[in-house]
Amino acid sequence: MKTRQEIKLQAKTNMGKQRGTAILFILLIFVAGLVSGGLNRFVPFVGPLIGIVIECVLMVFFISVYGAYIAIYNDQPADLGKAISNCGVNFWRKLGGMWWMSLWTFLWMLLLIVPGIIKSYAYSMTPYILADCPNVTATQALKLSMRMTDGHKGKLFVMHLSFIAWMLLSAITLYILLIVHVGPYMQATMAGYYTELRAEALAKGIIKPEELGMATQEN
Numbered sequence: 001m002k003t004r005q006e007i008k009l010q011a012k013t014n015m016g017k018q019r020g021t022a023i024l025f026i027l028l029i030f031v032a033g034l035v036s037g038g039l040n041r042f043v044p045f046v047g048p049l050i051g052i053v054i055e056c057v058l059m060v061f062f063i064s065v066y067g068a069y070i071a072i073y074n075d076q077p078a079d080l081g082k083a084i085s086n087c088g089v090n091f092w093r094k095l096g097g098m099w100w101m102s103l104w105t106f107l108w109m110l111l112l113i114v115p116g117i118i119k120s121y122a123y124s125m126t127p128y129i130l131a132d133c134p135n136v137t138a139t140q141a142l143k144l145s146m147r148m149t150d151g152h153k154g155k156l157f158v159m160h161l162s163f164i165a166w167m168l169l170s171a172i173t174l175y176i177l178l179i180v181h182v183g184p185y186m187q188a189t190m191a192g193y194y195t196e197l198r199a200e201a202l203a204k205g206i207i208k209p210e211e212l213g214m215a216t217q218e219n
Contacts (some may be wrong), residue, residue, distance in 0.1 A: 007193060029061070060094045073192040098127065125193075129141040
């Protein structure tokens with residue numbers, strides 16, 4: 001498997017080739033989050049209901065974004081229109097997968113913070129699997145993520161720590177830097193980790209191609 005430095009370099013290089021599209025994805029997520037938060041706070045009764053609907057749609061849109069960043073990491077074209085249209089494909093499967101992941105993360109957090117954080121890294125590949133493997137069910141995606149990240153959770157944690165300086169610089173720039181560089185860079189890097197973990201899991205037989213619904217493609 002590639003090192004953290006190699007994954008980040010490939011992510012940064014290929015993200016730079018489609019910087020405009022990568023920034024647009026982050027900007028849309030940022031704006032949608034502001035709208036959802038504003039409705040919950042300032043519009044009584046109806047606002048929270050609309051906010052919940054927006055949150056559900058956002059969860060599914062995030063999966064499309066993760067899929068787009070997988071393409072960006074692999075130096076393939078990412079298209080905003082395609083990402084938006086993909087939201088309606090297997091909508092309930094994607095939403096169920098995100099709910100299922102959130103539920104288990106929440107339950108582990110109720111026990112202790114540290115186990116909760118560890119489990120959050122174990123589940124972190126779930127949305128990428130949902131985006132990349134349309135034949136994998138919501139519950140199976142979580143199980144595959146746990147197997148895929150086994151032995152790599154510490155590396156994922158260190159990867160996130162490596163962006164602390166960037167996050168501090170983003171705060172200084174009122175998060176403008178987050179939108180135009182750091183956010184896309186981090187997303188491409190996470191997509192890169194998924195791509196490399198998936199390749200390693202398949203190569204070592206940890207996951208079989210048919211479990212990803214891609215037996216034909218892998219054979």
